Amino acid sequence: MLSDADYSGNASGNARRARKRSSGESPGDGQTLRSSGRQTNVRVKRTNNPPPGQSKRKATDTEEEDDQSEKKYRKCEKAGCSATYPVCFASASDRCAKNGYTSRWYHLSCGEHFCNECFDHYYRSHKDGYEVFALWKKVWTSNGKSEPSLKAFMADQQLPFWVQCTKLDCGKWRQLTKEIQLTASLAAAYRCGMKFNNIKSEGLDHCSQPEDLRVAEVSDSWWHSMLILPPLFKDSPAGPFLAAYYPDCVGMSPSGAASNPSLSELRADHCRAVPLQIPGLCPYFQPFYQPNECGKALCVRPDMMELDELYEFPEFSRDPTMYLALRNLILASWHKNCKEVLTAQKCGVHIIARGLVRVRCVQEMDRVLHFMTRKGLINTGVLAVKRPLLPERHGSRNVIVIGAGASGLAAARQLQNFGTQVVVLEARERIGGRVWDDTSLGTTVGRGAQIVNGCVNNPIALMCEQMGIKMRKLGERCDLFQEGGQVTDPAIDKRMDFHFNGILDVVSEWRKDKSQNQDTPLREKVQEVKKNFLQESGIQFSELEEKVLQFHLSNLEYACGSTLDQVSARSWDHNEFFAQFSGDHTLLAKGYSAVLHKLAEGLDIRTKCPVQAVDYSGDVVKVTSSNGSQWTAQKVLVTVPLTLLQKNSIQFHPALPERKLKAIHSLGAGIIEKIALQFPYRFWDNKIQGADYFGHIPPGPDKRGMFSVFYDMEPQAVLMSVITGDAVPAVRDMEDKEVVDECMKVLRELFKEQDVPEPLHFFVTHWSRDPWSQMSYSFVKTGGSGEAYDILAEDVQGKVFFAGENESGNRSLKE
Numbered sequence: 009m010l011s012d013a014d015y016s017g018n019a020s021g022n023a024r025r026a027r028k029r030s031s032g033e034s035p036g037d038g039q040t041l042r043s044s045g046r047q048t049n050v051r052v053k054r055t056n057n058p059p060p061g062q063s064k065r066k067a068t069d070t071e072e073e074d075d076q077s078e079k080k081y082r083k084c085e086k087a088g089c090s091a092t093y094p095v096c097f098a099s100a101s102d103r104c105a106k107n108g109y110t111s112r113w114y115h116l117s118c119g120e121h122f123c124n125e126c127f128d129h130y131y132r133s134h135k136d137g138y139e140v141f142a143l144w145k146k147v148w149t150s151n152g153k154s155e156p157s158l159k160a161f162m163a164d165q166q167l168p169f170w171v172q173c174t175k176l177d178c179g180k181w182r183q184l185t186k187e188i189q190l191t192a193s194l195a196a197a198y199r200c201g202m203k204f205n206n207i208k209s210e211g212l213d214h215c216s217q218p219e220d221l222r223v224a225e226v227s228d229s230w231w232h233s234m235l236i237l238p239p240l241f242k243d244s245p246a247g248p249f250l251a252a253y254y255p256d257c258v259g260m261s262p263s264g265a266a267s268n269p270s271l272s273e274l275r276a277d278h279c280r281a282v283p284l285q286i287p288g289l290c291p292y293f294q295p296f297y298q299p300n301e302c303g304k305a306l307c308v309r310p311d312m313m314e315l316d317e318l319y320e321f322p323e324f325s326r327d328p329t330m331y332l333a334l335r336n337l338i339l340a341s342w343h344k345n346c347k348e349v350l351t352a353q354k355c356g357v358h359i360i361a362r363g364l365v366r367v368r369c370v371q372e373m374d375r376v377l378h379f380m381t382r383k384g385l386i387n388t389g390v391l392a393v394k395r396p397l398l399p400e401r402h403g404s405r406n407v408i409v410i411g412a413g414a415s416g417l418a419a420a421r422q423l424q425n426f427g428t429q430v431v432v433l434e435a436r437e438r439i440g441g442r443v444w445d446d447t448s449l450g451t452t453v454g455r456g457a458q459i460v461n462g463c464v465n466n467p468i469a470l471m472c473e474q475m476g477i478k479m480r481k482l483g484e485r486c487d488l489f490q491e492g493g494q495v496t497d498p499a500i501d502k503r504m505d506f507h508f509n510g511i512l513d514v515v516s517e518w519r520k521d522k523s524q525n526q527d528t529p530l531r532e533k534v535q536e537v538k539k540n541f542l543q544e545s546g547i548q549f550s551e552l553e554e555k556v557l558q559f560h561l562s563n564l565e566y567a568c569g570s571t572l573d574q575v576s577a578r579s580w581d582h583n584e585f586f587a588q589f590s591g592d593h594t595l596l597a598k599g600y601s602a603v604l605h606k607l608a609e610g611l612d613i614r615t616k617c618p619v620q621a622v623d624y625s626g627d628v629v630k631v632t633s634s635n636g637s638q639w640t641a642q643k644v645l646v647t648v649p650l651t652l653l654q655k656n657s658i659q660f661h662p663a664l665p666e667r668k669l670k671a672i673h674s675l676g677a678g679i680i681e682k683i684a685l686q687f688p689y690r691f692w693d694n695k696i697q698g699a700d701y702f703g704h705i706p707p708g709p710d711k712r713g714m715f716s717v718f719y720d721m722e723p724q725a726v727l728m729s730v731i732t733g734d735a736v737p738a739v740r741d742m743e744d745k746e747v748v749d750e751c752m753k754v755l756r757e758l759f760k761e762q763d764v765p766e767p768l769h770f771f772v773t774h775w776s777r778d779p780w781s782q783m784s785y786s787f788v789k790t791g792g793s794g795e796a797y798d799i800l801a802e803d804v805q806g807k808v809f810f811a812g813e814n815e816s817g818n819r820s821l822k823e
Contacts, residue, residue, distance in 0.1 A: 153256055239361040246259075313328045411441060416441070504549075646810050680730055699720070
C-alpha cells in the first residue's frame with residue numbers, strides 16, 4: 009500500500025510516469041494525468057504537424073500504444089468513480105498490482121480500491137490470507153447480521169485509518185500506515201508527522217505538507233452515494249448500551265467484540281428484554297429502546313431513524329447506518345457524562361472506522377450533534393456553557409419568556425445556552441411557580457411539586473444527576489389503615505385493586521368507537537360499569553371492600569386533580585397514548601427549588617412583572633406589564649398556568665385563533681391541596697414498618713379524598729397529606745387550624761391504639777386562592793379531547809409559543 013509519505017497524492021510523480029508512457033509522441037488535448045483517485049486535466053499545445061506521408065503510420069502506432077496502455081492500466085468499473093487510475097490500498101499479495109494493471113478493480117469508495125490479486129490472496133483457500141479472512145468471517149457471522157463479504161472484510165480490517173491533525177492552525181487529514189491502529193487517545197492527540205514506537209520526528213514542518221487530494225472529494229455530495237459499504241464503528245461508546253442488538257444493525261462493527269453465545273441467542277429472541285447494567289451509569293438513563301420495548305419517553309430506536317430525523321437528513325433514508333452510528337455514539341457519550349457540554353470534537357475522537365469514510369463521519373458530526381441539541385436529547389439541563397451551543401442561524405436573536413415556573417426557567421436556560429438573548433417576566437416576587445418548597449418544619453416539604461412520577465429519562469432526574477442531588481426512591485408498599493386503627497388485609501386491597509382496574513378496562517373498551525359528542529363524565533361511567541358488573545356476576549362487595557374501592561377512586565381523583573364528574577370518560581388517561589416517564593417514583597428530599605434556582609443562574613429574570621398584554625401584530629412582539637413597562641422581542645414564549653389563559657389574564661392582539669381558544673376551554677384546571685404536620689416524635693414508625701407512605705380508607709364516599717394518603721418525610725417527624733376531589737371545596741373556606749383539626753381526627757382514628765401528640769407546627773396550602781396559579785394541574789373535561797394539548801402547544805404566526813404542564817399533556821411534576 010502507499011505509505012505515509014504518499015498522502016499528498018504524489019501528483020508530480022504520477023505526472024512524470026504519464027510523460028514517460030507518452031514519450032516519442034505529443035499528448036493530445038485534455039490528456040489526463042494520474043493522481044490518487046483524482047483526475048487532473050492538462051492541455052498541451054501541438055507544435056508540429058506530421059508530414060503528409062506519416063499520418064497513417066502515426067495513427068496505427070497510437071492505436072497499438074493505446075491497446076498496450078489499456079492492458080497496462082485498467083479503470084475502475086464502478087460507474088461515476090472519479091479514480092481514472094486506481095491504486096490498491098491493500099498491498100497484501102506479492103503480486104499486488106499497486107498502481108498498475110489488474111484484471112479487475114474492486115471499488116469501496118472513490119479513491120479506495122483493491123486489486124484482483126489482493127482479492128485472491130484472501131478469498132482463495134490455497135492462499136496465505138485465507139485463514140485471516142476465514143477467522144474474521146467466523147467472528148462476523150457469530151456477532152453480526154450482514155453478509156461477511158470480502159469487501160466488508162477489506163473495509164473492516166485492511167483499509168488504512170485516517171486521522172486529523174489537532175493543531176488549531178492545521179486540521180489536515182493524514183493517512184496512517186497499515187500497521188498503526190487508531191484509538192480515541194491517538195485521535196485526540198495526533199499531530200502531522202507524529203512518529204510512533206519512540207521514533208523522533210525531525211526535519212520539515214509536517215503541517216506544511218499538502219493534504220491528500222482525495223480528502224477534498226469526501227465532502228462532495230456525490231461521494232457518499234458512491235460508497236459501497238456504510239461505516240461500522242469499533243469501540244463505540246454506544247456498545248455497552250446496545251449489547252442486545254446486532255452491532256451492524258446499529259452502526260457498529262461485529263468484529264469489534266468477541267463472540268458471545270448468550271448474546272447471540274438474545275439477539276435472535278426479540279421477546280426478551282435486557283436490563284441495562286453499565287457501571288457508573290445513572291440507572292434512570294435509558295436513551296435507547298431495548299428489543300421489544302416501547303412507550304418510554306425521550307427514548308429512540310437505535311436501529312431506526314425517526315420521522316423528524318428522516319426529514320432533517322433525507323440523504324440517509326436509503327441506508328441510515330452512518331447516521332445511526334453517529335447518533336447512537338452521541339447519545340451514549342452524553343449519558344456517560346452529562347455534566348459537561350458535549351461537542352463534536354469530543355465525539356469525533358470516538359469515531360473508529362477505517363478509510364476515507366471516517367473523514368465524512370467527522371464532517372457530519374456537527375450537523376447531527378446540532379440537531380440532537382435542538383431536539384433536547386443532549387446538552388440540556390443545568391449546564392453552564394461558555395459559548396453558544398448552536399450556530400447563529402439556528403436561533404432567534406431575542407425571546408421573552410412569560411412565567412418563571414419550571415417550564416419557563418428550563419426553556420429560558422436552554423434558549424440562552426443556544427445563544428439567544430432571553431428576558432423572563434414573572435408576576436410573583438419569587439421564581440418557581442407551582443414549585444414552592446417550605447422548610448419551616450425542620451425539613452423540606454413541597455407546597456407544590458416534590459414527587460417525580462417516573463424517573464427514567466426524566467429531565468428532573470438528569471438535572472439531579474448533573475447537580476449531585478440524591479433522589480429518594482419511594483417503595484411500592486402502601487398499607488391501608490381503617491378508621492378504628494385496623495390494618496386492611498392486603499388480599500382485600502389486591503382484590504379490589506383488580507376490580508377497580510377491571511372497571512377502567514371496560515371504560516377503555518367502551519370509548520373505542522365513541523366520538524367527542526358521545527362522551528360522558530368518568531364518575532357516571534364508572535358507576536354504570538360497576539353496577540352492570542355486580543348484576544351480571546352476582547358478586548356483592550362487603551362494606552370494607554366498598555370502602556377500599558372508594559380509596560382507589562380517590563387515588564384516581566388525585567391523579568386527575570379533579571372530581572370524576574368533571575373528567576372525560578373518553579379521554580381521562582389521554583397521556584397514556586404517548587411515551588411515558590417510566591420507572592421509579594421518587595421524592596426530592598431537598599425539594600425542587602435547588603434545581604430551579606440552578607436553572608435560574610445567569611438568567612435575566614424580572615419579578616413582580618405581571619404581563620397584561622401581548623401584541624404580535626407587527627414585525628416584533630410587544631409585551632406590556634401591568635405597571636406599563638414594555639419589552640419587545642422576535643418571539644415570546646408563554647408558560648403561564650391554564651387558568652390564566654382561560655380567564656384572559658393576558659390580552660393577545662390580535663386575539664388567539666378560535667381553534668386554540670376552544671382547546672384552552674376544553675381542558676379543566678385541577679386542584680389538590682396539601683397539609684404538612686410536624687410532631688414531637690415519630691409516633692407512626694412501629695405501625696408502618698419502614699413504608700414511605702400509608703393510605704386512609706374513607707369511612708364513606710362523602711369523605712373520599714380527605715387526607716387519603718400520608719407521606720413520611722423521614723428522617724424528621726413530619727407527615728404530609730393531600731386533599732383531593734370533593735374534599736377540596738369542603739376545606740376551601742376553612743381556616744388552617746380547622747383543616748389541621750380535621751386531619752388530627754383522622755390520624756387519631758388511624759392510630760387509635762396509641763396516643764397521637766399535637767403537632768408542633770404545620771402548614772396548609774391554598775393553590776385555589778393563588779392569583780397566579782389558581783390550579784394544580786390540568787385534565788380533559790367531559791366532551792373534550794387529549795388533542796387539545798397538541799393544539800395548545802401550537803405556535804401562532806411563528807411569533808407566540810406556548811409551553812408548560814398544560815401544553816405537554818404529560819405531567820412529570822405532579823404532586
